[in-house]
Amino acid sequence: MADRKPIESWLTDMDGVLIHEGVPIPGAEAFIKKLRDSGRPFLVLTNNSIYTARDLHARLARMGLDVPVANIWTSALATARFLEDQRPGGTAYVIGEAGLTTALHDIGYVLTDHDPDYVVLGETRTYSFEAMTKAVRLINDGARFICTNPDETGPSTEGALPAAGSVAALITKATGKEPYFAGKPNPLMMRTGLNAIGAHSETSAMIGDRMDTDVLAGLEAGMETYLVLTGVTTPEDIEKYPFRPSRVVDSIADLVDRI
16 A cells, blocks of 8 residues: 555544444543543444434444544535535435424525425334325425435344335336435545545545445545444455455454554
8 A cells, every 4th residue: 555644634424433323332432531641533423313413422422432522524415515515505304303493494495395405314214105205206296315324224223124225116117217326335425524624635534444335435534544344244245346445453452552
């Protein structure tokens, strides 16, 4: 691998890297503490659009991980930043939770089911047939289709759950319209996150547990990439992809001394 500039800022996925099913992964607390003590810019990222950054700050704090609100970046925030740039002061029909609706309200969007500029699909635990039918009809009538993230499933203590990507596929099948995904692996999420903390890709690293989202997003954004083996991807899985992370480590604990 070509020589890179020293890492000055860190981006890390949350689920599978820092926490797993509501429990901190060993080394996560030390990693976050060292980042904060160093003063280096950093972000904790998640494709989950259900929660606001303030919600996630509180949830992580209960697990002993002290991550300031300003250091949390979600697919909902990336979606809102994209829409604010594309069509300021627009309108949207939203399927999602507070993380997404709050992000859109904060950029001055009006949420409506009357001739919206966009249909915006995010994560929710209560996908309804009525809401999906409304989305299909609005898209057929000309609304542009946006989805916060392409994840087909999400984790839970009981097992996998259908996620936004699966519901987006249903809507696409019914409308013939593909959504624009704002979250990982779209490098847009990484670049808007880097901009939020004043960092540059050439001196930044992305840590993740998934090859198809975290590593790919970091790679396409021009960042150094670290794959941890505490989440979805196994060592055998790595060989299935035509790209590789910069480094593979067992867990976040192996990266504490790199800060």
